[in-house]
Amino acid sequence: MPSTVSFTLNGEPVSAEVSSRTLLVDMIREQLGRTGTHVGCDTSQCGACVIHVDGVSVKSCTMLALQADGADVVTIEGVARNGELHPMQAAFREHHGLQCGFCTPGMIMSALDLLQTNPDPSEGEVREWLEGNLCRCTGYQNIVKAVLSAAATMRG
Amino acid sequence: MYEFNYHRPASLDEAKRILSGNDEAKLLGGGMTLLPTMKMRLAQPSDLVDLSAIASLSGIEVAGDSITIGAMTTHAQVAASAEVSSRIAALSVLASGIGDAQVRNRGTIGGSVANSDPAADYPAAVLGLNATVITDEREIAADDFFTGMFETALGPQEILTAIRFPLPKRAGYAKFPNPASRYAVAGVMVAETGNGVRVAVTGAGANAYRVSEMESALSANFSASALDGLAVDASELNGDLHASPEYRAHLVVVMAKRAVAAAGG
Ligand code: FES
């Protein structure tokens, strides 16, 4: 039976008719047309689908759309401000933190969650935090560099 | 994933009503195990009862000699709690090592304990720290709770509401994580409690279990060296592509020693 799910997506109210088994990531990509959030594995492993729900990072391939009803959802599309890249996005570009870019939206959403609770992480803490985000291209070196540099910029 | 009816009750009573007479219904905690299982069509519940809107099921309460953690409290909340880390540091260590950050943001202690996954971390804490599992119907001692692989003493309509951990004198947790999933290939909680030393193992057997030889050795001498030369019987242990039963038996001793060291022994 279809039901209506409504939540705030990047500050805007949205809603869509979903079935019980619709995954949050599918609703966001296919029904709401925000395709910045990727699906890499669909099995909670790769982190390409990481978004923020009520302020914390989650894997949107492992959440039902119905579970997000009433929530505050932020995806990669909601990170830039007034056409300016977020410092985390800018740092990924600056430090070559991406090659194909497939993992990048999830990496950025995950890294932003880290900095909310730990604004000055060590390299080891960044690596450990990104445990659930897989990258098949970069070897992680420049991703870690980008996160550390963004953290420094954001601390001001 | 097959279709099902989704419910998000606001109270325990309402959840109970939906469950009653509905054998194919399942409770949804954080969904970190159940949703992947349903995606693989290994589970096909008729109804999912999402417990996330029942406020009384979340939160950490400290009493004089215990900490009670609501079933829907996430691993991240347990890991971040200063109250937990100052009283039972081993429990914060355990919670902060589960899965990855996103799993810890959704996964719940109640879901993990009720599922009794042989490789989950929390069962070792419940058993090792001699916790009490609280449900809407009764209280269950840790020693009576885990009954088999994915099997517990919970009745089909019973709802796990909280876990009460008595404060140990000292405790430590160490695990050998699967490098991909961070599930425990073998994990050991060692605790000196009001009722003696307890050693609980997860990851190695069908469900979390205690090792009495280690408990007596550590009661006599709470130090890693007390476990020297102690061998664990591999015949009942799990073997899979990650580790043979013999390797797990070896890991149990190594992790137990590390847990004792982490406890300051
Ligand atoms: S697509 Fe969600 S974790 Fe890979």
Ligand code: FES
């Ligand atoms: S840049 Fe290609 S997967 Fe990370």
